[in-house]
Amino acid sequence: MQPRFHFHIAVLLALTACLAAASDPQSVGNATSLNGTILDDTGAVIVGATVKIHNPVTGLERTALTDTTGGFSFPNLPFNPYHLTVAAKGFSPYMQDVELRSVVPVNLTVNMRAVVASTTVTVHESAGDLVETDSTSHSDVEKDQMDRIPLNPVSSGVAAAVTSLTPGVSADSNSQMHGLGDHAENTIAVDGASNSDQTSKTFSNQIPSESIQSMEVIAGAPPAEFGGKTSLVVKVNTRSGLGFSKPTGSLTTSYGSFGTAQTAFDMAYGGPSWGNFIALSGTNGGRYLDAPEFEVMHDKGNVENAFDRVDYQIRNGNSIHLDLSWTRSWFQTPDTYDNLNIGVLDPFGNPVPETDQRSQIKTLDIAPGWSLLITPKTVFTLGASVRRDDYDYYPSDDPFADLGPLNLQRESIAQSRTLTNAGLHSDLTYVRGVNNIKVGASYQQTFLNEADTLGVVDPTLNAPCVNASGTPVLAAGITNPSACIATGLFPNLPNQTPASPATGAAPYPFFNPVLLPYDLTRGGGVYPFNGSADVKELALFGQDTITAGSWSFNLGLRGDLYNGLTTASQVEPRVGLAYNIKKTSTVLRLSYARTLETPFNENLVLSNNGCDFAVIAALVPCVPAPLNPGFRNEFHAGLQQAFGRYLVFDGEYIWKYTHNGYDFSVLGNTPITFPIEWHNSKIPGYAASVRMPALHGFSASVVFSSVAARFFPPQAGGLGVTVGQNGLPFRIDHDEKFNQSTQLQYQPFKRGPWLAFSWRYDSGQVAGATPCYGVNPGNDCPASVTLTGGVPGVEMFGNGAPMTADEEFEAGFFCGSQRATPTAALPFTCPASQFGSSLIKVPAPNMENDDHNPPRIASRNLFNASMGNDNLFNSDKYKVSLQLTAVNITNNYVLYNFLSTFSGTHYVSPRALTAELGFHF
Numbered sequence: 001m002q003p004r005f006h007f008h009i010a011v012l013l014a015l016t017a018c019l020a021a022a023s024d025p026q027s028v029g030n031a032t033s034l035n036g037t038i039l040d041d042t043g044a045v046i047v048g049a050t051v052k053i054h055n056p057v058t059g060l061e062r063t064a065l066t067d068t069t070g071g072f073s074f075p076n077l078p079f080n081p082y083h084l085t086v087a088a089k090g091f092s093p094y095m096q097d098v099e100l101r102s103v104v105p106v107n108l109t110v111n112m113r114a115v116v117a118s119t120t121v122t123v124h125e126s127a128g129d130l131v132e133t134d135s136t137s138h139s140d141v142e143k144d145q146m147d148r149i150p151l152n153p154v155s156s157g158v159a160a161a162v163t164s165l166t167p168g169v170s171a172d173s174n175s176q177m178h179g180l181g182d183h184a185e186n187t188i189a190v191d192g193a194s195n196s197d198q199t200s201k202t203f204s205n206q207i208p209s210e211s212i213q214s215m216e217v218i219a220g221a222p223p224a225e226f227g228g229k230t231s232l233v234v235k236v237n238t239r240s241g242l243g244f245s246k247p248t249g250s251l252t253t254s255y256g257s258f259g260t261a262q263t264a265f266d267m268a269y270g271g272p273s274w275g276n277f278i279a280l281s282g283t284n285g286g287r288y289l290d291a292p293e294f295e296v297m298h299d300k301g302n303v304e305n306a307f308d309r310v311d312y313q314i315r316n317g318n319s320i321h322l323d324l325s326w327t328r329s330w331f332q333t334p335d336t337y338d339n340l341n342i343g344v345l346d347p348f349g350n351p352v353p354e355t356d357q358r359s360q361i362k363t364l365d366i367a368p369g370w371s372l373l374i375t376p377k378t379v380f381t382l383g384a385s386v387r388r389d390d391y392d393y394y395p396s397d398d399p400f401a402d403l404g405p406l407n408l409q410r411e412s413i414a415q416s417r418t419l420t421n422a423g424l425h426s427d428l429t430y431v432r433g434v435n436n437i438k439v440g441a442s443y444q445q446t447f448l449n450e451a452d453t454l455g456v457v458d459p460t461l462n463a464p465c466v467n468a469s470g471t472p473v474l475a476a477g478i479t480n481p482s483a484c485i486a487t488g489l490f491p492n493l494p495n496q497t498p499a500s501p502a503t504g505a506a507p508y509p510f511f512n513p514v515l516l517p518y519d520l521t522r523g524g525g526v527y528p529f530n531g532s533a534d535v536k537e538l539a540l541f542g543q544d545t546i547t548a549g550s551w552s553f554n555l556g557l558r559g560d561l562y563n564g565l566t567t568a569s570q571v572e573p574r575v576g577l578a579y580n581i582k583k584t585s586t587v588l589r590l591s592y593a594r595t596l597e598t599p600f601n602e603n604l605v606l607s608n609n610g611c612d613f614a615v616i617a618a619l620v621p622c623v624p625a626p627l628n629p630g631f632r633n634e635f636h637a638g639l640q641q642a643f644g645r646y647l648v649f650d651g652e653y654i655w656k657y658t659h660n661g662y663d664f665s666v667l668g669n670t671p672i673t674f675p676i677e678w679h680n681s682k683i684p685g686y687a688a689s690v691r692m693p694a695l696h697g698f699s700a701s702v703v704f705s706s707v708a709a710r711f712f713p714p715q716a717g718g719l720g721v722t723v724g725q726n727g728l729p730f731r732i733d734h735d736e737k738f739n740q741s742t743q744l745q746y747q748p749f750k751r752g753p754w755l756a757f758s759w760r761y762d763s764g765q766v767a768g769a770t771p772c773y774g775v776n777p778g779n780d781c782p783a784s785v786t787l788t789g790g791v792p793g794v795e796m797f798g799n800g801a802p803m804t805a806d807e808e809f810e811a812g813f814f815c816g817s818q819r820a821t822p823t824a825a826l827p828f829t830c831p832a833s834q835f836g837s838s839l840i841k842v843p844a845p846n847m848e849n850d851d852h853n854p855p856r857i858a859s860r861n862l863f864n865a866s867m868g869n870d871n872l873f874n875s876d877k878y879k880v881s882l883q884l885t886a887v888n889i890t891n892n893y894v895l896y897n898f899l900s901t902f903s904g905t906h907y908v909s910p911r912a913l914t915a916e917l918g919f920h921f
Contacts, residue, residue, distance in 0.1 A: 030079070031237045040112055055083075080100060130642040138220060167705045172734065181231070186234065196228045208305035220589075253918075265280045303329040337822040359392065390417075395414050410670075467501075539559065554575065592636075603667075625718065660716055677718060679714055681732075684707075733768055885915075893907075
């Protein structure tokens with residue numbers, strides 16, 4: 001990208017920002033405001049009238065009283081249709097439907113007629129109120145819904161709520177959410193500032209759930225204003241202090257299983273023209289991450305959050321907004337039984353302590369914004385954002401404590417990396433008649449700094465000598481293969497004389513002198529890898545939503561320029577249409593989007609440039625292959641159908657075709673992951689929901705989906721041994737045949753206790769490292785062996801190396817009547833007819849197929865429940881709340897994944913009980 005082009009864009013944004021005008025107040029980002037004046041039939045203002053708005057689907061309800069000018073205002077409303085009602089003593093009640101679809105505020109003037117006696121108004125909702133004429137599939141989530149979902153107290157709020165309430169999301173360990181078949185290809189836009197970096201617990205910190213007012217989760221074709229990682233777009237609207245003339249907030253504290261304690265405080269305060277909202281929270285627990293054992297070992301962690309939102313109306317129609325957020329998390333990497341290092345000695349004969357690896361992530365986010373109402377129908381917004389993640393990974397104090405099984409960690413590694421996003425975004429919204437037009441531009445620059453140090457701690461990884469059977473040996477004092485013969489050993493090199501039994505096959509590669517200076521088992525030191533880069537991204541977009549009768553048309557065009565370690569540009573049409581058959585309360589929709597697929601930023605320099613460094617290439621034999629942005633064509637067809645007044649179905653079929661599809665791999669069997677790309681991917685599937693809005697205090701929702709994730713070799717970019725190699729298509733480890741999440745909530749009385757229940761079913765993600773038997777094309781299982789008499793057998797291999805007894809136990813493997821334990825392994829070879837697992841679905845002999853029938857985690861059902869009372873003592877001023885939550889009520893012993901290339905092995909949390917007490921003012 002040319003520097004002068006940057007200059008021209010900057011000048012354009014600056015000139016646009018010089019516009020000035022005045023009118024009514026409005027919100028910024030993902031929300032707007034509804035303002036109005038209540039008059040009588042003579043034109044006089046009505047003071048003290050009660051104005052209510054209500055959305056029957058999300059349940060959002062707010063109430064305001066008109067002031068001395070007859071005015072009312074509802075700031076910070078998420079985009080949605082609403083019922084508005086007005087009641088005043090001596091006047092006939094008034095009703096009106098209002099649709100909020102842009103940041104342009106809606107202003108109403110209501111004239112009420114006088115009556116002899118006052119009456120009440122009842123909103124009569126119909127089936128048509130439950131459907132929306134929108135071509136883009138989306139789900140709306142309100143704060144009240146999130147507060148009552150029974151969740152683990154150390155969950156990441158955004159990810160946990162999205163996974164529970166949005167169809168098409170596959171749940172993975174450590175609060176990862178895989179939207180519509182993709183690995184973490186999500187954009188989270190907080191008050192208009194977008195971030196598409198990974199925000200699971202092990203990558204970066206998420207926005208605290210205490211700060212969220214509402215979310216709109218877009219699972220359909222993304223609008224033109226969003227680019228990059230758009231499998232899921234989560235538009236977060238944070239809480240505001242606007243309109244709170246007296247301090248309003250809460251203080252809560254909780255304690256539960258695994259010693260988990262949490263304290264949170266929030267307060268909103270402001271007035272008609274200003275507001276401040278602050279949220280502080282901290283959590284500490286003994287099971288912070290999902291562990292590789294059902295039993296908790298070395299899994300402590302804590303997280304502290306601080307969030308502040310400031311709103312200020314400079315004058316009518318001219319407002320500023322500021323989000324400030326800081327989060328720090330510290331956590332241990334959970335240990336397995338193998339990591340206890342019982343009876344283990346290092347190469348020098350010293351006892352080895354338990355593995356003690358830890359991480360710390362610090363996230364700072366600053367996002368100011370300015371909004372200007374140019375005319376009653378035109379709003380200009382200008383925003384900036386700076387987000388910085390500091391990630392530190394600490395090895396054990398004794399590096400030899402980090403040695404794991406052959407198929408896991410064989411190096412001790414440390415990392416300190418920073419990822420800083422700085423950007424500007426600007427847009428102009430114009431609403432008139434049937435048109436809702438939005439045009440805008442954004443520029444973002446991402447600064448990457450990666451610093452890794454590693455040292456080999458496995459004496460067999462780069463051994464100069466092997467014994468007569470070809471197994472590498474320590475051979476103390478020998479650092480040159482030529483010295484092996486004199487000790488009765490053989491050089492670990494190919495084509496040696498005399499002949500060496502060494503094969504160089506995994507997991508014992510040939511000796512490489514490049515690694516010798518960094519082999520801690522032979523007196524070496526650590527190897528430093530340092531890399532830095534900056535990635536520039538520029539986007540221009542325009543979109544128009546045209547509403548004409550029963551039709552809605554979304555027309556959009558986006559242009560992306562990507563200039564990082566590689567460059568790319570893309571023109572991306574985004575189109576959609578929806579038709580509302582009002583007689584039957586049916587909405588039909590179709591949409592299409594073209595997107596530019598950009599690489600993940602986490603450890604991007606290592607993945608893109610690592611093959612140029614001899615030590616990295618020795619650990620991950622590879623061919624230099626830069627990560628080039630890809631492109632995607634995605635098609636959506638959907639149906640929304642209301643049944644009566646209290647039930648609505650929403651379904652979507654999806655086809656996504658991607659050239660250069662991204663996923664992740666791991667550095668030399670260490671916990672450091674990096675992005676890679678495959679030649680192409682195909683992701684078909686469906687996602688649907690059935691929702692029941694509140695009826696006599698009872699509400700329910702069921703979301704379900706089936707989404708495939710088919711990837712096609714060769715590997716096209718990033719570190720990896722398969723670059724350029726042909727192969728058959730395979731299902732990647734976030735492919736899942738079916739999942740569903742049911743949420744039930746019941747509060748029989750408005751001032752009484754409430755109950756919530758959730759049921760999550762997952763058919764199981766792909767478990768690619770599972771041993772199996774298959775010797776035919778399409779089901780060539782590497783662990784296959786033929787026993788005496790031609791009997792099919794399975795060897796205990798996983799990820800290219802023999803598994804330990806504990807790894808076999810973690811997977812629930814058995815051979816006939818013998819089951820693996822943490823200390824007793826199965827026979828290394830087991831007849832295929834007797835081999836199986838209680839936790840993984842292993843295909844029958846010769847039935848495995850990486851594309852159509854891969855091994856999968858066994859299906860699981862998880863049940864959670866919570867109950868509470870938001871006002872124990874029925875007080876009108878100060879309220880005391882109590883909530884009890886149970887996660888995994890049945891204590892189901894099940895896996896998320898097994899030896900995943902990306903994240904390893906993880907169990908679902910054991911039963912966890914939590915009690916929370918709150919004070920609200």
